[in-house]
Amino acid sequence: MKKNLKARAHEKRKQAKALKDRRKKAQKAKAQNQRPAGPPQAEFPEVERTFWMLHGCNFLASDYTEGTWTPLFPEIYEGAEPTEETIASRLKKVAAPDELSPSERAVLGYALQPRQNHYAFKLNAERLVQATKGENHKVVACQPHQPVVWKMFHEEVIVKAVQRAGAG
Numbered sequence: 290m291k292k293n294l295k296a297r298a299h300e301k302r303k304q305a306k307a308l309k310d311r312r313k314k315a316q317k318a319k320a321q322n323q324r325p326a327g328p329p330q331a332e333f334p335e336v337e338r339t340f341w342m343l344h345g346c347n348f349l350a351s352d353y354t355e356g357t358w359t360p361l362f363p364e365i366y367e368g369a370e371p372t373e374e375t376i377a378s379r380l381k382k383v384a385a386p387d388e389l390s391p392s393e394r395a396v397l398g399y400a401l402q403p404r405q406n407h408y409a410f411k412l413n414a415e416r417l418v419q420a421t422k423g424e425n426h427k428v429v430a431c432q433p434h435q436p437v438v439w440k441m442f443h444e445e446v447i448v449k450a451v452q453r454a455g456a457g
Contacts, residue, residue, distance in 0.1 A: 348442035349395040358434040
């Protein structure tokens with residue numbers, strides 16, 4: 290009888306642990322489903338996302354260390370929005386060589402990032418410009434070859450990609 294009580298107690302503990310594990314798993318799944326996929330559409334419309342994707346590509350395609358500005362999409366600074374076909378064809382040209390340079394790899398990698406990553410770069414650029422320039426930081430952050438934003442893209446994308454490649 291004593292053996293039977295021990296077996297039942299063990300079984301109850303086992304069932305309680307299984308129930309606790311199922312609850313924890315369900316809570317984790319619920320939390321993941323509730324996370325937003327990115328910023329609200331009204332806060333970061335697709336037109337603005339496209340601008341920041343291309344703006345970032347322009348910085349990454351240019352040579353920061355030499356100070357040579359060679360944007361892939363210069364028309365965005367004149368208010369024009371390239372078509373999807375234009376964007377795709379220019380990005381294909383970057384990807385054409387067999388061996389991609391770190392900046393070419395960075396351009397492609399950045400262009401393919403999800404919406405929330407482009408939004409994060411936008412916010413970070415605006416914050417950095419505001420800290421140095423103050424007024425009109427949102428407008429200044431959108432200017433071509435803006436030094437603070439260029440440095441941010443260089444350090445956050447190119448330098449870190451090279452470091453990862455060296456570590457790997």
